[in-house]
Amino acid sequence: ETGVTQSPTHLIKTRGQQVTLRCSSQSGHNTVSWYQQALGQGPQFIFQYYREEENGRGNFPPRFSGLQFPNYSSELNVNALELDDSALYLCASSLMGGLINEQFFGPGTRLTVL
């Protein structure tokens, strides 16, 4: 098991609400990437945070936003939830700046939007 943790494990929200998901990176890692995994699909890159700034973004609207804190943990915020936002949200931590690219995933947060 990796040292990446996520909270909460499961979450149920209604359409239009806002949600905050949290991720603690593995010790020694300075970068957190967020992915959305719909049922039966591969993870889709949402964005990445490095040095507390967004460092790349996938094809997701602005209502998906994030933060990274000095201890490298991160939050994913989604506003105005839509039914299609129901998915498993994965964060992955990695070390930027070296040759190594490996990303290690957390257990995910299962978000259901009703």
Place this chain on the structure above:
Amino acid sequence: GENVEQHPSTLSVQEGDSAVIKCTYSDSASNYFPWYKQELGKRPQLIIDIRSNVGEKKDQRIAVTLNKTAKHFSLHITETQPEDSAVYFCAASYHTGNQFYFGTGTSLTVIP
């Protein structure tokens, strides 16, 4: 951005046979290609990876090959076992971005 395609979407093999999963990518700048195994309800776990300066890498029963010219890479599992049953994802990334683009997954079933 990068586009990764993965085939087949499902694969069933008899225990002891080999399994091969293939992926193609579109961005010639991609230089890192990991493979993840995801069991039902669990997180994706890195099983093997390959960098663009290497054509093949092997780790026990698992091997990955990369053809940069054709922009495709493959996962080979030999002597399959029932515990190999899972969904496998390929991904592509370029070093400076370290942002992973995943394929759509292959559901592998190993029949005892």
